[in-house]
Amino acid sequence: MAVRVRIEGRVQGAGFRYWVVRAAGQLSVDGWVRNRRDGSVEALFDGDEESVRQIVSRCHEGPPVAYVTTVQEFIAEPPESPGFQSLPTAP
Helix, strand or coil, rough: EEEEEEEEEEEECHHHHHHHHHHHHHHCCCCEEEEEEEEEEEEEEEEEEEHHHHEEEHHCCCCCCCCCEEEEEEECCCCHHHHHHHEECCC
């Protein structure tokens, strides 16, 4: 199962990307995470349905200093390579 999420709120400067990378490792989820220039965080999660649902659910809270207002979820294609990585900021 692959989904792309867009997380809005006070999510940049809060360690959100590092938190997502750690959570993805704990759940054996592939994909990526990156900041967007509009202040949101975007991520692609791919793995078994339970693990993907669990990481998306965790994104509604985020790390302790983050304040999440919205999590949008979209069906996606799986990533081209295995593993999970933090990518550079996107437009």
